[in-house]
Amino acid sequence: MDTAFRENLDQYIARLQEVSHLLNGPRSPWPLRIKPDGRALARKSARFFLAYCGLIKFIRRNFSALAQPSFVAVVTVPAHWRLADVEEAAKIIFKDEKLRFCKHPVSKHRRGWEIDATEYLASSKLIVFAERGSTIHEDFELAATISDHLVLATDRHLQAVGRLRGCGAIPADLVHLVAEQPSERLDAIFRMGQPAERAALRLQKQKGNRPPSDETKQLDVSKGFGAASVWAMELKRDLQDWRDGKLDWSEVDKGCLLYGPPGTGKTRFAAALAAECEMHLVATSISKWQSSKDGHLGDMLKAMYRAFANAKENAPCLLFLDEFDSIGDRAKFHSRHADYSTQVVNALLECVDGIEGREGVVVIGACNYPDRIDPALIRSGRLEKHVYFPMPDANARAEILAFHLPSLGEHSSLKEIAARLPGMSGADLERLARNVRRVARKERRDVTIDDLRAKIEPLPILNEGYQFHIAVHEAGHALVAHALKVGKVERVEVFDNVQNFATDTDSHGITVIVHPTPPFKTRWEMLNLIAMHLAGAAAEEVFFKDRSTMASGTSKSDFAKATEVAIEMVTQFGFGTSPYFRPGSVDTNSPSDMWQDHRLRTEVDEILQTQYARARDMLSGLEITLVKFATELARAKQLQGVQLEKLWPGAPTSNETDARKC
Template sequence: MPKTLSGKQSRVPWRKVRNERGAALTLPAFMAYCAVAGALRSWNRVGAKAIVTLMAPDDFYFPIYAEAARHFASQIWKTMVFESNVFEWSDKSFRHEAEALRDERAIFFASTAYEFKEDDRLLSDAVIPLGSRTPRHAEVALRRAGLPASRENVELLLTEPWPRLYKAFQDRRDPLQAFQRLRSLPKRTPSVEVPVEPKSVGPTLSEMHGYGPLLKWGYDLAQDLARYKAGLIPWSDVDAGVLISGPPGVGKTMFVSALANTCDVPIVIGSVSKWQEAGTLDHHLKAMRETFIEAKTKAPSILFIDEVDTIRSRGGTNRNDGYFNSIAVGFLELMDGVERRNGVVVVGACNFPERLDSAIKRPGRLDRHIEVGLPDAVARQSILKFHSGITLDAGEAEQFDIATDGLSGADIMQLVRDAKRSARRESEDVSSRHIVSHLRPMSALSGEYLRFLAIHEAGHAIVGFELGHGNVTASKFRATE
């Protein structure tokens, strides 16, 4: 495997690996390591140069997080020349800043009590929120120590303050003894709530229908992101930009939400109209930059930019065109190059792709374009089942297909809402009867219309026979008065 790849599988201290001081990583330090490694996954490459600030949670305790960060840094930087640069921001960090700049590598922690300054942000290549300890961290740490991941053990690791855990779990002491010592002392009320790992909300790609090639691209992206997070491929191998176009209501926004859930990455929403609401040109550009920075701090992530076609093409000469030219240039600078937005997949959505500046669709930006049309009959029935849970019988399905021809996914969602409202008024569960009752009315064809239609079609058949197309016999026709 090339050295530029993550290779983190060989560096994760699953076994009781010794740190640079010769001491084993203790159980609570391993929990802190899980949070640190998760926040710094984008820099988990041997030799990577970066000065990063981690914004600490409320229950932050520097000694234990510093131990975890030093172990992470020692595996990445192979500190043979200098010490692992792990510092805590303070009003007297001048020496630490100088060391960080000299070595081009450092991990800073900013506690909630510290007022993080603009100068601190300028020094940092990235400012990343550091997650709190989670039940998952506790379970993994217990399994690493060879202890059962029981509810009682997990609860103790999550509710005991970090200083007590730091003093109880020591390299010379068996973890079981540490647990016994903690349980023998009076129980202390935690100062913060036990964090609960958020569950993904909303559909996944497996529940999306009618998206054609876009669905296949989404599955491919999910596999590539999984390989990237595992350190098996570099970011340059990930398709980091796509443009989705189609008429309103086809579900572009819902697709991106399902894509993020399937890829198991956060989604950051950006809107050109929201950026413009920020005010003047400077505020507009600042709002746009902040959206990209947010996506970068949450990397790997998906940045969804709605209404991207409202970024006007450059080339005008009047005063207003100068404003929009500056916006387009600023957007192109943020989009430029895969490495600059390492870990961020940009998904742009629009209704009129022909209005986009051609530079936005160049390689390294939104260079892949996938169109999404209105759903076909099969997709419309799948959308109906997803939103209502109802499967129509053959007759109802035929009626539904005819009545919903030309409708978008949003139209079908509205139909289901109307059907559910009718069911509630009748104090019933929604059923296919309620769905059918809200379909567009279809007029019955009169006998006279059907007669003219039959004559018209018979004319086609006779002309085809006279021209020698097919083998049509006269017995198949019946004179109609």
């Protein structure tokens, strides 16, 4: 090989004319005027040909170093290219040379490297192919005489393979879409004799015609998303300071967990955040890794490593991991799949740990149930920042509607309409906007505000009887909360859906209580909280001798909240019949878990029954105050401040107040 390099590189490359014999197939009379090596290779495989082209450029750049009697070349390959494809092309180029190749693992396991570097380094001529962004074996880094990266699938090479395979040219504005595809897809794009432009157009359709950055910038992440908005703006400032050299990367939040109800727009928020912070976005999920190829453990781990390597390669980058709770908890895996799942969690731990030393990469995990995630993944030093992602408030709902219906973004009635859609998630609002656009599209006109109004199901008008029933329920919550000092009752409301509408929650009434944040809670305080949650239903039973569905029916209902507190008391704080500790032993989102644990079910039932009876007895003794409170609330629709002070038990009457003034 050394002599060939010294004489003439072109003479050396000419030896590739024997490639057609290596490919074990007779030449077909394909009318291409090109040397036999390139023609045969291009006809055999588009990806091999592109890898061949990239390697030839690598050889030209490193001519002198490769001409030495001994060398170690560490060559990084784009993450979306299979190392096996590049190695196959390299074997064709160097087929007569005593040269060894190594496909480098993507990551180092806790038990060490899966390759023996000493064995490979015993060869005088070694080329190591590694995914760009991955960690390189320390011995290879020390021994390397060449460190370079392959430039694959350039515009020129893509157009060349299209001509050689009879696929025609690719439009210039679509070449980049083809270039970013995984190498295993290239043979599908460049099918012999089929137009590559058709495949490129399909790729464009899948991706969408509008650039994601332009779309996501319309969504304002600075407001409407509670603590997530606060964190987003802090991250933006820190990233700018890091870019300006004012802040070390170690001071930037590199991992965050967004958790909250499904459909709230966590994915869209992450995309908007990446655009706001001017970062590249790599969005993936546990299920995408799982569905990679055959879904075997090796396939899943490769997909996982590739995502992290891609993020590092495109830094500054936001790596978004959706469905993060599906990774599971090693302590809770069923024995049948425990080995597979444990290795997946361990690999993810390695990847997240690796991010700490990779400048410019922020990892965001999104989930609905953070308690299902292995604690090691969300501890300090990993995804240590935990931000609750709420259902959108009235302002955020208006912004989401404006995002999906941009022609109505400045309409004066949009905020009013959005305010009357409490409980709707980002996904619900997107579906609503889609239905509105469909109506206008059928009639071949622009969307109007009346189209939006027509698609909103009108709320039921609540007459005076319903309003009083709701007022009794809310009065029960307020009176018990005040009596037991659960927190400060700030506001109590009922809605008639004519002049008064719910804007915060999808409910007929609301009692707003500011709860204290003490350093610890007593058993009695937790029982008081349960009694307060059950007091609405208890008030209905006291006055109407019956209760309605207002206290139950959803995971956020009064009964659900009381049950969750009771389960925590028994399993986490030792406030049951025995002071034992079993945190997370019951999935409160899975009813079967609780029903199967008979001891827990009995203890929780006793707590709930006792506190319900306690709330009912308290309100029975305050029935006159309860009726007075409910009557005033039904009349005024909202009570707060001084209005509430006059209605608490023991408050002086108007006559007594006048007498004191005299």
